[in-house]
Amino acid sequence: TLNCVKLLHPWPLSLKTNSWNGPTQPFLRVYPWTVQADRKRAFNNSWFTHFTWSEYSQSHDSAYCFACRHFSLPNTPETPFTAQGGYSNWKKAMYKDGGFKWHEKSEGHVNAMFAWSEYKKNILTDSSIRDALDQAYIKKVEENRMYIKTIAEVLRLTAMQNIAQRGHIETEGSQNKGNFLIELIARHNPLIAKKMNASGNAKYLSNTIQNEIFECLSDMVRESIIQEVKESEVFSVIADETKDLKKSEQLSLVLRYYYNGAVHESFLDFQRASELGCLERYGLDYKSNLVGQGYDGAAVMSGRCNGVAARIKAEAKYAFYVHCNAHCLNLVIVDSVKAVPEVDCFFILLQKLYVYISGSYVHEKWLSVQRDMYKDAPRELQRLSDTRWACRYHACKNLMDRLLAVLRVLHEIDVENSGERSVEARGLLIQIDLTFIATLAVFRKILAGSCFDDLWQQTLETAKNCNVAVEAVEKRTQRGSSRLSEYLVESTVGQRRCKEGDKDKFRIAVFYPILDLLNEELQRRFSKNNCDIMRGIQALNPKGEIFLEERTVLRLACLFDCDVEDLKHELYQTKKVIQRKAQCGTELSSILDFTSFLEPYKEVFHQLFRLCRIAIALPVSSANCERSFSALKLIKNHFRTTMNDDRLGNIGVLSIERRRARSLNLDAFVERFTHQHQNRCIQLS
Structure with a gap:
């Protein structure tokens, strides 16, 4: 053990006080001189080379021994080189019996030099050990980060491919641990x-x-989406609901916005809650920047009183509700016909016929009867769909054309007395009456009053061909007044007594109610605000007949609190600019082209550019939500029904937004994971 001497007096400030930095050896151009033995004498810096232990104090103009100052043993006699004043007799500095050489041979100095040498060895050894430990630690951290990065890359791949990560049994002896490819990678x-x-x-x-890694990766994708939305300023929310295999309601949330010259509809999450909490959680200013909301029309989503649309509109005044345009007109018809009991029963019976005819035994007979009765290829009855009205049209058309074959199949099965099948056929036969055929004819033709007589005539012909009873219509008879009963009545006046026939009853009970309800549904679903929005969007389309028509554009602008006066000036100037550009061969073909055209001048045409972004951001359909349901079915399949909602949402983002997921920087992921992951068992930083 080294026992360094305890400093009993302060050394000059120009000397170093620590032992690990070495001697203080300033190389000066000129050292201070003093007159000794009638000559000017001064310190010589060449002595630093000959006596490596020597050091010089500029404040005292004296030489000292670094080794003796720091490493002298206790009780070592003091010499001029260890005294507070130092050595300054430059005349005898190189004498053999005095000065540097004499001090170098002293016992105290030899012991101090030995101690200093040992100290330097220890320092070098400690430094080497520290360097070795540091290098080993750095290497270990790099290996751990590469390991976590590889795991994340495997999980990202499985998420993008919609395949399960884990197996049913993951013990050491399991032959199938799922698609987690880390063991395969480990072999190579x-x-x-x-x-x-x-x-x-x-x-x-x-x-x-795995859940933590999925959360980090999906949050990185979401942050890129949110950043684009914030830069675009205005956006819309599109949502739709479905049930997963666990019968849990899942809400698909999609954001629509304009960014970098293109329209984006980006999936954000699967959620159970249908509130605004998710928008607030992601830091979106929905109260000012949410300009539209599009849903599927379900009561929970678009109800006037309790629906989400009404609650959002109460907080975000610009968030106009836009029904999915792919379903809107279709649902006008669906809701209208369902409100008429006779029509509702008609379509229920139509679906029952499809299900019954599609049974394996009945279907064989159905094909056989068609081949016997018709020359052309057999037809199939169509399954009904609320969201595909064309399917209902084809269902009505095929049944009308093959009604005689349907009746024959049902009659043959009825007379077979084959138990439940025959009972069901008999029940279906009874319900195919004149009203059913009339309704069938109506929904095959255009619903217009002018064609009602033709429809009824076709109904009677079809019923006659199919031997369906037609009730005789009593002619209208005149009823005389009771006060004239005792008189000779040559002619009568007053009320007519009429027993309504099937034709009049069908017209009043079915045909007219359908038309009335269609009109009501059209007015409800295509409100004034929605029509103003659609016409305003058309006025921003360069190919539209009313392109930049001031009155129409201003109606749209009023809905979103634009500065009308500024907008009028911008419209005038924009028309002039477009005319000049057209002369140079620049042609705009869509509202997206028009918005991209305005973007370089957005500070000049601020109001018009904002309107264009709003028009692009407004919802069009819920198709992307429907696509996310396809991904949901692939992710949460029959083998993965125990998956929790957080994992489902995170994997859903990586699967649906796979372009963004594929471009993620995994080194940035490791940094994020390092800060978020608690209780780490391996060093990552």
């Missing part, structure tokens, strides 16, 4: 194999770690 990567075969439980392969 010694580093991964080393980490997986290491002792302890820090393998980072558990479902909990």
Whole structure:
């Protein structure tokens, strides 16, 4: 053990006080001189080379011994080189019996030099050990980060491909541990194999770690989407609901916005709650920037009183509700016909016929009867769909054309007396009456009053061909007044007594109510605000007949609180600019082209550019939500029904937004995971 001398007096400030920085050896051009033995004498910096232990104090103009100052043993006699004043007799500095050489031979100095040498060895050894430890630690951290990065890359791949990560049994002896490819990679990567075969439980392969990795990756995707939405300023929310295989309601949330010259509809999450909390959680200013909301029309989503649309509109005044345009007109017809009991029963019976005819035994007979009765190829009855009205039209058309064959099949099965099948056929036969055929004829033709007589005539002909009873219509008879009963009545006046026939009853009970309800549904679903929005969008389309028509554009502008006076001036100037550009061959073909055209001048045409972005951001359809349901079915399939909602939403983002997921920087992911993950068992930083 080294016992360094305790400093009993302060050394000059120009000398170093620590032992690890070495002697103080300033190389000066000129050192201070003093007159000694009638000559000017001064310190010589060449002495630093000959006596490496020497050091010089500029404040005292004296020489000292670094080794003796720091490493002298206790009780070592003091010399001029260890005294507070130092050595300054430059005349005798190089004498053999005095000065530097004499001090170098002293016993105290020799011991101090030995101690200093040992100290330097220890310092070098400690430094080497520290360097070695630091290098080993850095290497270990790099290996751990590469390991986590590889796990994340595998999980990202499985999420984008919609395949399960984990198997049913994941014990060591399991022959099928799922599609988590880390073991396959370990066979070809010694580093991964080393980490997986290491002792302890820090393998980072558990479902909990997987969930944390999925959360980090999906949050990075969401942040890129949110950043684009914030830069675009205005956006719309599109949502739709469906049930997963666990019968849990899942809400698909999509954001629509204009960014970088293109329209984007980006999936954000699957959620159970249908509130605004998700928008607030992601830092979106929906109260000012949400300009539209599009849903599927379900009561929970678009109800006037309790629906989400009404609640959002109460907080975000610009968030106009736009029904999915792919379904809007279709649902006008669906809701109208369902409100008429006779028509509702008609379509229920139509679906029952489809289900019955589609049975294996009945279907064989159905094909056989058609081949016997018709020369052309057999036809199939169509299944009904609320969201595909064309399917209902084809269902009515095929049944009308093959009604005689349907009746024959039902009659043949009825007379077979084959139990439940025959009973069901008999029940269907009874319900195919004149009203059913009339309704069938109506929904095959255009619903217009002028064609009602033709429809009724076709109904009678079809009923006659199919031997369906037609009730005789009593002629209208005149009824005389009771007060004239005792008189000779040559002619009568007053009320007419009439028994309504099937034709009049059908016209009043079915045909007219359908037309009335169609009109009501059209007015409800295509409100004044919605019509103003659609006409305003058309006025921003360069190919539209009313392109930049001031009155129409201003109606749209008033809905979103634009500065009308500024907008009028901008419209005038924009028309002039477009005319000049047209002379140069620049042609705009869509509202997207028009918006991109205005973007370089957005500070000049601020109001018009904002309107264009709003028009683009407004919802069109819920098709992307429907596509997300397809991904939902692939992710949460029959083998993965126990998946929790957070994992489902995170994997859903990586699957649906796979373009963004594929471009993620996994080094940035490791940094994020390092800060978010708690209780780390391996060093990542």
